[in-house]
Amino acid sequence: MADYSNYGLLVDYKYCDNCGSCVVGCQEIKDLPAGKSGIQVFEKGPFRKDNDTLDDRWDWDYIPVPTDLCDLCAARLDEGEKPMCVKHCLTFCLDFGPVEELAKKSEKLGEKVAIYKPM
């Protein structure tokens, strides 16, 4: 297996809508039971903003976070495939790769982007 220790997971979390595909996809490929997964989705808010406007009223985001079970699907990467969560995310809000490349990509993605280095 190749060395993926410099790889990370990018989350463009302004788009995460908590569809659950990352969680269930991970459980399926790693054969994990309900309640255990290599990725978990947290909810921030919803808080109504101060001085809100009609088109900017809520502070409310879902934020996926890899757990200790995440190995970025190293076996799939070896086969030239994407991690399960990245491939199946319904909003395409996930990406993977060497962290320095992800950092460069994040510059173009605007607000609300996180990069995780699970390993």
Added chain:
Amino acid sequence: MDKQFDHEWQTPQPDGSTIFRTCAWSPPGDHPVGCGVELYVKDGKLIRVEGDETNPITQGRLCPRCLALKDYTYDPKRIIYPMKRDPEKRGDANAWERITWDEAYDLIKAWVDDIEKKYGREAIVVFGGTGREACMFYYPMAFSVLNTPNLCYAQSGWSCYGPRSSVADYILGAGYPELDTGYFPDRFDNPNYELTKVVVEWGKMPLWSNGDGFFGHSLIDMMKRGTKFIVVDPRVTWLGARKGNMTLQLKPGTDASLALGILNVIINEDLYDHDFVENWCYGFDELAERVNEYPLELVEKQTWVPAEEIRAAARIMATNHPMCIQWGLAIDQNKNGVQAGHAILSIMAITGNIDVPGGLTVGDPAVRLGHWCTDSRQYLSDEMWEKRIGVGKWPAFAATMASTHPDETLETLETGEPYAVKMAWINSSNFLSATCSMQNQRWYKALLPMEHTVATDLFMNPTIEALADLFLPMTTYAEHDGFVIPYYMSNNVWLGCMAKAFSTGETKSDLEICYEVGRRVTPKANWSKYNNVHEWLDEQLDDEPLLPFTFDEFKEMGVYFPPMTYRKYEKGMLRNDGQPGFNTVTGKFELYSVLYDAWGEDPMPYFEEPNYTQVSQPQLAEKYPLMATSGARVSAFFHSEQRQIPRLRALNPDPLVEINPKTAEKYGIEDGDWVQVYNMFGKGNWRAKVTPTIDERTVHCQHGWWFPEEDGSAPNLYGVFKSNFNLLLPHYNVGNLGFGTPAKGIMVNMRKVSSLDDQNESNFKQIPPTLVESHGWIKDAETAREILE
């Protein structure tokens, strides 16, 4: 022909497995979305599910329900052999015995012959659910297989898709119109496509519902390209809460008032498309007059939406082009919904957004794949067709719906008038759960006396456990061949192919069951002429000049986009006579409906306060001070399905009621507490989710709940009446054309309880007889008092 896509549909792998490409419809349930799936099959078993990145719409993405297909396929609770049960033991979960298909066919043949001899075939009613592939086969199952005119979608007022389709038919002369998300092989990049600037989600949340075949997450693709959203919903949704998007948080059931208020602004501020109105609309002057009855101060009072927000939204909708409104189930589940739908389509028309790039697509009548539904009627005589239950009373309904009237069907079942029903066929439906029928315990009691009841499904459900004598096991979408037809043939903007990848047990598809039963019980119909279902599939394509391929060729392609022509009304492509215009009585888009006028309905949209609100029933306002809405979809489940799949259930373990923090505090309720929601019709328990995204005056109860882990035998029936919103809804609260139900808005109260099982009184709540007599209608204060006593 040039192929749009050229895939291998089977790719052998070095480890001995094979990858099968297919498009998903159902089961497991979803609408005809056709998501691209790669199924890894080894030794005849599904070992892995991946998304198909070559699918031009879904591009590899899959929702949790498809990702968990392996769990669903091999769940120990799945039924993979036919079973029968003594009719005396209906409701006994332990009384089923395995039989062969031949025994099942013999039983069906004997039962149908017996019913025909004693009562005639019209004594059979076929029940079907919503959205799944089964809903395109319950038409032939009734008409050409069992040869009865009575097919019933048991939702009060046919309140899912039927009303919207009918409104589109009456005033636009076309099938279900839908937001254009670039229905070309190169999608958004096609030079003929134009990105929608503003999309309005009106009583709809496609991210989870994927309504009628629209891939909901196309909206995210559009949002990333710059589309803005206006969401009309009693709940602030995640989509409506994104920066740049907005939410009009209305009182449930007041959509028609809001739409008329928006029309008022667009017309009186002269923001409408004069060219389209002058050339292609009928009745503009009458509409301009009507909207003046809806000044924004009044609309704000009726809808709770601040006047300045309505004005701002109306201006955005009128001045951004293309703009498109996606109308949702909230329009159907409303007895004033025909008017709301009419007003919403009128906004689309007068802003010039009908059948334009990025606007509202209008179905091309030249692509008819799926026409087997209505064609199967040819095997019923006119005399037999006239016997369809309840349609004599509802001519507008009968003109567009090839089914019984659902509310009349319940009354026929209960009274035996105009004739007795003696056999039921439950075609993949679970209407005792809170999915469609209102006052489900009445349906339960009315169907118990059937002489014979047959059911098709993949898992046991409360409805089948309660009522059926014969269980026919079904295939998943991965285990049979078929077509994915968005909008059920009324707007074939793209088409998908379902290709069988493997088999499980002795399961069969809807088509296979129609074929096998049809040739046995109704030899005069078409089923006898085919040697196998493949011939039937090929015949469907033979009939389509614009679909020049065989079924096997379609398997290789996976997805197909028929030719897309915009502004078909200018080109004579919509009317039967080939003239330009719309296929309506006047040839125009009817802001004033000539048909409504003929049917005795107001030809123009109007607002009517729902019958069960604090405004309509002031004498009950104190007792039931909140409005409850229901039916918002979630990612984990398709209506009442998937509660038994652990990985999916874990995403939403309990039935939830959303309550605003201020309201929760007033009632002493905390997040996670069990709460009983109740009104004059019934009650149920939900678990509190305290959230500021719902209005203080509104609560939202999840629908479709039952508990496969509980005792299945009657009276518990997997706890189906413990958390069942439809028990809180009246039977037969329909509008003047026969459509609608107050499922999206009804007055309630709530109290804290200790658990799901803390029901305070017997689950099986009897409906007060006065309500039954009055169709669930509280006519006056005196009746109200009687009910409350």
